[in-house]
Amino acid sequence: MTVPPTPAPLAGFRIVDMSTVLMGPVATQVLGDYGADVIKVEPPEGDVMRHAGMARTPRMGAMYLANGRNKRSIVLDIKQPAAKEALFALCRSADVFIHNVRPAAMQRAGLGYEDLRSINPSIVYVALVGYSEHGPYANQPAFDDIIQAGAGVSGLFVRAGLDEPVFVPMTVADRVTGLTAAHATLAALLMRERTGIGQAIEVPMFETLxxxxxxxxxxxxxxxxxxxxxxxxxxxxxxxxxxxxxxxxIAATPYNDKQFRAFYAAIGRADEIDSNPLLGSQSARASNYHATYAQLAEIIATRSTDEWLALCRAHEVPCARVNSIDDLLVDPHLEAVGFFERGEHPSEGRIVQMRPSTRWSSADVSIRRHAPRIGEQSVELLAEAGFGAERIDAMLAEGSTVDGRPGPRD
Structure with a gap:
């Protein structure tokens, strides 16, 4: 008996992705992992995020290799009429259009919600912005560091005892906003399935963080x-x-009453739980976290990391070794679950990727396409949109698109 292929959750949905840098590409990476056909629309110079991190070849940096997977790339210089016409042709058959260009600029370019709705009434139009267009910050530029500062993240470190504010050393604003955009898009598609109505969605970084x-x-x-x-x-x-x-x-967090009693019993100090009014109950500790955690710091300083890991795990007290980035690459749990996938990229050679973190019982959520070169599918996608060979050749000649397919010239 032939086993039917496992379907992807979003198979058959098409996303036209005109977003750049990170929060938009994170959102569309998630949607691509779920099986949507993500068409990454890039200017001739490509997405700036292609330059982030180390690279074997120009414009194929490490961060792009992760966030560019499960997408097809088309170059369209939308300042040129033929390229803009091609973008409209792609949007006519799309379920979602997503961008992170300032809405006023999109309106001037004739790419606002009403413009695309006029050619595709059911389209879900997702605008990722720094700040909501309905407030006084609307026109201010926004990047991850700016939003971390403005949303109070950096200031939290001062409240927590540091001498000055700092940034979280990862793109937390971009990634949280990207995930928010992904689930908003999914909700809008579900609503459209039920009502037949498209939607315009604003996803602001500032308010999200x-x-x-x-x-x-x-x-x-x-x-x-x-x-x-x-x-x-x-x-x-x-x-x-x-x-x-x-x-x-070590990170060790006895949290509830059972865990605190188990921890103090394991170190031979069980009587302190009842004799110390700061430790005896969840509500007492909640009023005295400073003193409670200070005492834990003093206790844990008396033994080695391995001793504490063994003790905490034996008594079901949450704990973890403090890993470095390099430690994660050889972590035995990640190895056991197949988290890292190693394979050959058509142009970049041997690479390491992180598989989607979720597991599905009967759906294909996986890496199906490696991150494409700039315009690698330009010709393919233009042909799918109904453009003949002569028109495509004319667009290539005038520079409104780029043929990024690998070939002998490489």
Whole structure:
């Protein structure tokens, strides 16, 4: 009996992706992993993120190799009429159009929601912006660092005891916003399946990250009138950090009553749980995280990392070794679950990729396409859009598109 191929969750959906840098490409990477046909529309010079990280060949950097997977690339210089016509042709059959260009610029280019809705009434139009267009910050430029600062992330480090604000050393604003855009797109597609109605969606970085920050830290300001200050004390105490051991560092978090009792019993200090009013219950610890975590820091400094890992795991107390980036590459759990996929990229040679983190019982969520070169599918996609060979050749000659297919010239 022939086993039918495993379907991808978004097979048959087409995404026209005119986003650049990171938050948009993160969103469309997720949608591509789920099986959508993601058409990455790039200017002739390509997405700037192609330059991020080390590269074997120009414009094929490490970050792009990760976020560019499961997509097809077409070059369209939309300042030229033929390229803009091609973009409209792609959008006529698309389910989603996504971009991170300022809305005013998209309106001037004739690529606003109403423009695309006029040729495809059911399209889901997703605009990723720095700040909502309905507020006074609308026209301000926004990048990950700017949003981390403005949304309060950097200032949290001062509340937590550092001398000055710092940035989280990863693109947290871009990635959180990209994931938000992905699930908003999925919700809009589900709504369209039920109602037949398309949608315009605004996904702002600032508001998205503020919601993330205040979800933890609104605290007493959640009430009117306020019943206390902002900030969740457990997250802000300076003692909430990896603890120093005799030979390194460990993260250990006894959290509930059972775990605290197990931890103190394991070190021979069980009587302290009932005799110390700061430790005896979840509510008592919640009012005294600073003192509770300070005591944990003193205790953990007395043994080695391996000793603490063994003790905590034996008594089901959450713990972890503090890994470096390089440690992750040889982590035994990640190896066991096949997290890293190694294979041959058509132009970049042997590469390492991270598979989608979710597992599905009966769906294909996987890496099906390696990140394409600039315009690698330009000719293919123009032909799919109904452009004949002569028109495509004319567009190549005038520079409104680029043929990025590998060939003998490489």
């Amino acid at each position: 503020v919601q993330t920050v205040l979800g933890d830290h609104l605290n007493g300001q959640a009430f009117e009138p306020p019943i206390g200050e902002s900030g969740y004390s457990r997250l802000l105490t300076p003692h909430r950090r990896p603890y120093r051991t005799l030979d390194g560092y």
